[in-house]
Amino acid sequence: xxxxxxxxxxxxxxxxxxxxxxxxxxxxxxxxxxxxxxxxxxxxxxxxxxxxxxxxxxxxxxxxxxxxxxxxxxxxxxxxxxxxxxxxxxxxxxxxxxxxxxxxxxxxxxxxxxxxxxxxxxxxxxxxxxxxxxxxxxxxxxxxxxxxxxxxxxxxxxxxxxxxxxxxxxxxxxxxxxxxxxxxxxxxxxxxxxxxxxxxxxxxxxxxxxxxxxxxxxxxxxxxxxxxxxxxxxxxxxxxxxxxxxxxxxxxxxxxxxxxxxxxxxxxxxxxxxxxxxxxxxxxxxxxxxxxxxxxxxxxxxxxxxxxxxxxxxxxxxx
Amino acid sequence: xxxxxxxxxxxxxxxxxxxxxxxxxxxxxxxxxxxxxxxxxxxxxxxxxxxxxxxxxxxxxxxxxxxxxxxxxxxxxxxxxxxxxxxxxxxxxxxxxxxxxxxxxxxxxxxxxxxxxxxxxxxxxxxxxxxxxxxxxxxxxxxxxxxxxxxxxxxxxxxxxxxxxxxxxxxxxxxxxxxxxxxxxxxxxxxxxxxxxxxxxxxxxxxxxxxxxxxxxxxxxxxxxxxxxxxxxxxxxxxxxxxxxxxxxxxxxxxxxxxxxxxxxxxxxxxxxxxxxxxxxxxxxxxxxxxxxxxxxxxxxxxxxxxxxxxxxxxxxxx
Numbered sequence: 001x002x003x004x005x006x007x008x009x010x011x012x013x014x015x016x017x018x019x020x021x022x023x024x025x026x027x028x029x030x031x032x033x034x035x036x037x038x039x040x041x042x043x044x045x046x047x048x049x050x051x052x053x054x055x056x057x058x059x060x061x062x063x064x065x066x067x068x069x070x071x072x073x074x075x076x077x078x079x080x081x082x083x084x085x086x087x088x089x090x091x092x093x094x095x096x097x098x099x100x101x102x103x104x105x106x107x108x109x110x111x112x113x114x115x116x117x118x119x120x121x122x123x124x125x126x127x128x129x130x131x132x133x134x135x136x137x138x139x140x141x142x143x144x145x146x147x148x149x150x151x152x153x154x155x156x157x158x159x160x161x162x163x164x165x166x167x168x169x170x171x172x173x174x175x176x177x178x179x180x181x182x183x184x185x186x187x188x189x190x191x192x193x194x195x196x197x198x199x200x201x202x203x204x205x206x207x208x209x210x211x212x213x214x215x216x217x218x219x220x221x222x223x224x225x226x227x228x229x230x231x232x233x234x235x236x237x238x239x240x241x242x243x244x245x246x247x248x249x250x251x252x253x254x255x256x257x258x259x260x261x262x263x264x265x266x267x268x269x270x271x272x273x274x275x276x277x278x279x280x281x282x283x284x285x286x287x288x289x290x291x292x293x294x295x296x297x298x299x300x301x302x303x304x305x306x307x308x309x310x311x312x313x314x315x316x317x318x319x
Numbered sequence: 320x321x322x323x324x325x326x327x328x329x330x331x332x333x334x335x336x337x338x339x340x341x342x343x344x345x346x347x348x349x350x351x352x353x354x355x356x357x358x359x360x361x362x363x364x365x366x367x368x369x370x371x372x373x374x375x376x377x378x379x380x381x382x383x384x385x386x387x388x389x390x391x392x393x394x395x396x397x398x399x400x401x402x403x404x405x406x407x408x409x410x411x412x413x414x415x416x417x418x419x420x421x422x423x424x425x426x427x428x429x430x431x432x433x434x435x436x437x438x439x440x441x442x443x444x445x446x447x448x449x450x451x452x453x454x455x456x457x458x459x460x461x462x463x464x465x466x467x468x469x470x471x472x473x474x475x476x477x478x479x480x481x482x483x484x485x486x487x488x489x490x491x492x493x494x495x496x497x498x499x500x501x502x503x504x505x506x507x508x509x510x511x512x513x514x515x516x517x518x519x520x521x522x523x524x525x526x527x528x529x530x531x532x533x534x535x536x537x538x539x540x541x542x543x544x545x546x547x548x549x550x551x552x553x554x555x556x557x558x559x560x561x562x563x564x565x566x567x568x569x570x571x572x573x574x575x576x577x578x579x580x581x582x583x584x585x586x587x588x589x590x591x592x593x594x595x596x597x598x599x600x601x602x603x604x605x606x607x608x609x610x611x612x613x614x615x616x617x618x619x620x621x622x623x624x625x626x627x628x629x630x631x632x633x634x635x636x637x638x
Contacts (some may be wrong), residue, residue: 029348050596268626270633277369277598310596314589319633 006156008252009196013156014191017064021164022263023062024096026256028052028165030172030304034274038180040291042298045176046051046272047169049281051309054088055253055286056237057165057188057308058152062089063152064161066097074099076146081134083109084237085309086152090119094313102147109126112178112313154243155189169304170199174199181285183207183216183257183281184238193253206258206297207244208290216242217257219308231303234262234318237283237308258290258297262290266318272307279310282318325564327474327571330517332475333482333510336441340483343415347371347484347490349623354594359610361617364495365591366488369599369629373439374409375463375556375625376484376507377471381408384469385416393418395465400453402428403556404578404628405471410439421466423456424488432634473508473562482510488623489518497617499606500625502526502535502576503557503599505565524577525616526569527609529554529584535561536576553581553637554603556627577609577616584608585637591626598629601637616623623636 025039028051037043049057077100080090087103093100101122105114107128110204118124127137142149150158165188166179181192189207196205209216212229220259225247242250250257260268269285271292272278283305291305324397345488348445356362356471369377396419399409413420424433437443446456463470469477483505489495500511508526515524530536532550544566548584550558552610561569569576588604590611591597603626610617610624 037618055596139634211532273598279592279598314592314636314638315635316634317638319636 005126006154006251007020009156009160009194010183011195013244014161014167014195015249017157017160018167019220020069020143021063021161023095025060025164025228026052027168030169031276033276034128036271038143039271040298041295042300043302044291045173045302046276046307047304048278048307049127049165049167050284050307052276053311054085054092054158055309055311056089056160057306058085058086058089058237059092060164061155061158061315062086062093062150065155065157066090066093068157069148073148077149078150078151079103079141079145080150081138082152083103083113085311087117087122088120090150091117091122095121097310100145100147101135102141102145103316104134106134106140111179134147137166139198153185153190153246159187159194159245162188163195165306166192166195169306170196173263173302173304175302176203176302176304178204178206179289180206180208181306182235182238182283182286182308183209183250184283185240186242186250188306189254190249191248193249197253204255205253206255206290208245208287209259210238210286211261214259216250217259219247219256222253223251235265235283235286236287237281250305258294260286260293264293268292270319279312280307281302281309281312284308284310302305325473327564327568328475328479328482328513328515332479333486333514335477336479336589337483337486339386340379340382340480340555342376343412345371346487350597355590357618358590360614361610361619362621363505363610364488364492364621364623365485365626366623367397367597368484369597369603369626371628372631373404373411374628375404375408375479376481377404377408378411378623380480380506381405381412381414381469383491384474384476385409385412385418385597386542387476388467388621393466395467396420397423397469398457398460398464399467399469399471400424400457401471402432403555404630406436406441407439409437409469410441414440419464419466421460421464423453423460427452432582436487453531460609470562472504475562476511478506478510478564480510482514483512485514488625489515492621492623494621495522495623496521496620498527498623498625499525501554501627502528502569503602503604504559505535505561507625507627508573509565509568510603512568514574523574524572525574525609528576528578529557529605530578530580532558535569536578538566539573539576540622542570550590553604554584554605556600557605577607577613579605579612582634583601583612587611589638598631599626600628602633603627603629
């Protein structure tokens with residue numbers, strides 16, 4: 001048992017999750033570019049979760065969590081508070097199981113995100129934007145509906161679902177020498193670590209984080225979970241803090257966390273957009289930026305990168 | 320023999336071209352999206368030449384033209400005047416054959432395009448920006464070097480090379496009921512018509528053109544080639560006029576040319592960017608816009624679209 005209330009997943013848990021996830025999720029492509037390889041000085045394999053349903057890896061965890069519920073639990077629905085990709089992923093997963101989803105969104109959430117979540121059939125509750133207000137609103141929804149709260153990352157099934165991206169990546173490219181994933185709350189990074197290190201402990205697994213939201217880097221360094229306080233980064237998916245379960249997995253298994261500047265993030269995003277013609281969100285550019293900023297570490301290696309998603313506001317780009 | 324000095328290609332010429340082209344070009348993916356299909360009311364298969372080398376279908380024609388030269392011709396190199404994708408494609412094709420390429424670029428060509436062409440090893444001659452100046456500069460280059468002029472579309476081998484995109488598309492999706500391609504000078508559209516109609520005359524083949532650069536539409540309607548005069552369209556690849564050879568092929572084989580407004584082009588570009596997470600250039604959005612604007616024509620059908628390229632200036636987007 002782990003120090004958190006959630007058990008530490010094993011590679012076999014991700015393999016089990018995959019029997020569920022592969023029924024609903026896209027097997028996303030692994031893309032390479034000679035051009036980008038030349039620029040980065042290593043051979044990079046992008047696992048393109050920007051082509052995943054709802055445009056992000058979050059769909060994997062949501063599917064696994066929703067379809068792991070018992071019939072009785074499922075009948076009451078699922079709920080969460082989020083204004084981002086997890087909300088859309090959970091709403092779509094619930095729709096696919098034919099159960100209700102209840103999403104608490106802050107009143108200042110962009111109309112476009114609200115519309116997306118509504119489009120998947122979720123029932124939205126609007127709350128004030130403070131964390132306390134959102135949690136209160138969620139507690140009320142749970143009390144009223146009996147819906148199961150699916151946390152975006154502090155959840156065993158969610159972490160196992162996110163790990164299936166690495167399963168597919170290594171199925172296609174088993175000889176990788178390093179894998180990088182972005183770190184926000186640590187769900188994706190924990191799933192990545194669990195699968196990749198379980199597959200082959202010799203593969204290096206690095207987290208990548210904005211220097212302006214380096215709470216995971218500092219937490220790992222000091223052995224305590226620091227909250228993410230007013231993170232000022234364009235990588236909007238990486239502003240959250242670690243949970244005890246993700247902190248524990250990352251502390252035990254990661255080779256380290258690399259931090260990058262905002263300028264490096266935008267440069268990396270631009271590189272992928274211009275050279276590979278795919279739309280990746282700023283959070284996805286963070287591990288690419290980490291390779292650019294740590295050339296020596298990856299030189300000549302075969303390096304996998306989990307591209308977390310492609311949801312950007314095209315009217316509000318950093319170029 | 321055709322009315323132009325260039326013979327009309329047959330489907331077998333495209334098949335021959337493919338033995339060359341496939342050695343050097345990417346076999347680009349054919350992408351679909353349930354989401355986009357729902358919005359467009361038909362089943363759309365995007366042949367993604369934005370993932371082609373140099374970011375555009377132009378590489379296919381350039382490869383075929385360069386590798387079709389005799390040893391003696393090739394030794395003297397190739398030349399063209401262009402500031403766009405054809406210049407980059409020709410430069411890279413020449414580099415791959417190990418022969419020189421000479422590109423005449425107008426002095427007002429964007430520095431970034433110049434750099435791209437230089438990056439492929441081309442020798443650049445700068446001219447004033449009028450058509451006459453560019454043609455004079457090209458004539459001088461030819462006289463001095465003996466290089467073969469490879470026209471961007473009024474060229475048999477170029478047209479055959481462009482047709483190989485349709486060959487790959489129909490290899491993957493033989494049951495298409497309609498295919499659309501954008502129309503600029505008509506090289507891509509001619510190659511598309513030649514292959515698709517040769518494969519199955521029952522497949523409808525439509526050209527798509529900006530209403531603000533509808534010279535091909537008017538030329539087809541009136542049976543004469545109109546020059547493209549001051550075309551004011553965001554679709555920068557579609558501002559050129561037809562040549563006798565492309566006019567003849569299009570007149571004989573096309574089901575028609577559909578025109579779209581600038582607003583429709585931007586909406587279609589945005590749809591593909593947001594829903595499919597791939598970067599397509601405005602010219603590529605034109606046939607997608609044509610489907611949106613002519614819903615009845617394509618309703619419920621399996622429709623192929625040649626996505627011509629993905630070269631956009633990310634600092635200068637229409638959103």
